[in-house]
């Protein structure tokens with residue numbers, strides 16, 4: 001699946017040529033990172049080879065050194081019994097088929113899942129039993145909410161959700177008392193069984209009631225949960241989890257800026273930076289995400305990995321490596337383009353066919369992009385030391 005190798009020399013000219021004329025200071029800064037170590041000629045090694053001196057190193061090097069298990073940022077999954085918490089976790093992170101969740105047993109104690117199986121973003125997902133009692137003396141809220149990054153509250157939209165709303169309010173207020181930095185997320189879940197009208201109605205209703213309850217408690221403006229319509233039977237759960245995880249990535253604005261630059265320089269329709277294992281996108285450019293594009297890109301990752309597993313030369317080798325790249329032409333004149341960024345990340349873009357004729361330019365800019373990503377994490381690692389939570393770094397480094 002690797003792309004043909006080509007030489008970039010003398011094709012692209014100066015790095016100044018990629019940019020539009022009016023650049024903000026921030027863009028200039030990012031673009032100077034993106035230029036190839038200040039080489040204005042744009043000449044560099046083979047397009048399809050890695051930058052000199054580049055290696056994957058160990059996992060910690062790539063993401064900026066992660067602390068021990070207990071130091072990993074926590075995402076809590078809470079909600080009433082049978083709302084779908086364990087199913088979400090198993091489908092997103094353990095590739096369980098949605099139909100198999102029918103056989104999941106009810107969770108009786110907190111299940112801590114360490115998500116670090118070669119995933120770019122490392123964190124823990126804590127799946128709570130539905131019948132949890134905040135007033136139970138054994139429930140240590142300081143310990144549970146204290147170093148939590150995100151709290152996802154799951155509401156079964158197919159059920160009567162009045163009880164869930166009461167529990168949502170209790171959970172949000174309790175967690176907020178302990179930790180005001182938590183990102184609060186509400187998944188209005190199992191919407192696959194609802195018509196479009198009923199989906200929007202459920203969202204409006206739940207959002208209004210939850211916001212009113214918070215206003216009554218004097219917390220409006222202080223505590224602003226985000227609401228998502230989700231289902232394990234389509235890509236909505238991956239999309240929602242992507243947005244939850246993105247909020248915990250301190251480098252997100254930089255990644256988004258780099259993607260914006262890439263999109264504008266190459267004339268791409270859309271670009272996603274994917275965590276290949278989970279198919280969570282950790283960043284995208286600033287144009288709106290439409291579900292169809294996201295689904296196509298997810299499917300493309302599956303196709304590349306599957307083809308690589310089935311037809312790869314070396315059975316021992318990893319299905320996703322430096323050579324992983326793919327171009328798929330769709331019948332509507334759009335091209336899906338996948339390139340490996342590092343061993344956890346892939347860039348997946350949608351490009352119009354006529355734009356793809358300038359493939360050399362795209363290759364060149366992609367190389368700049370890949371180098372910039374490495375530099376972003378390198379800088380973070382050097383300046384801020386080991387990561388103790390996705391949003392903060394330990395002071396003693």
Ligand SMILES: Nc1nc2c(ncn2[C@@H]2O[C@H](COP(=O)(O)OP(=O)(O)OP(=O)(O)O)[C@@H](O)[C@H]2O)c(=O)[nH]1
Nearest residue numbers: 082083084085086087101102106107130190231232
């Ligand atoms: N239709 C539909 N059913 C779902 C969805 N997600 C989960 N379910 C079903 O909901 C039921 C309960 O799912 P669980 O994941 O066990 O729920 P839970 O919240 O972990 O339950 P407890 O462990 O008892 O707290 C299962 O039968 C799942 O198949 C969804 O998106 N759509």
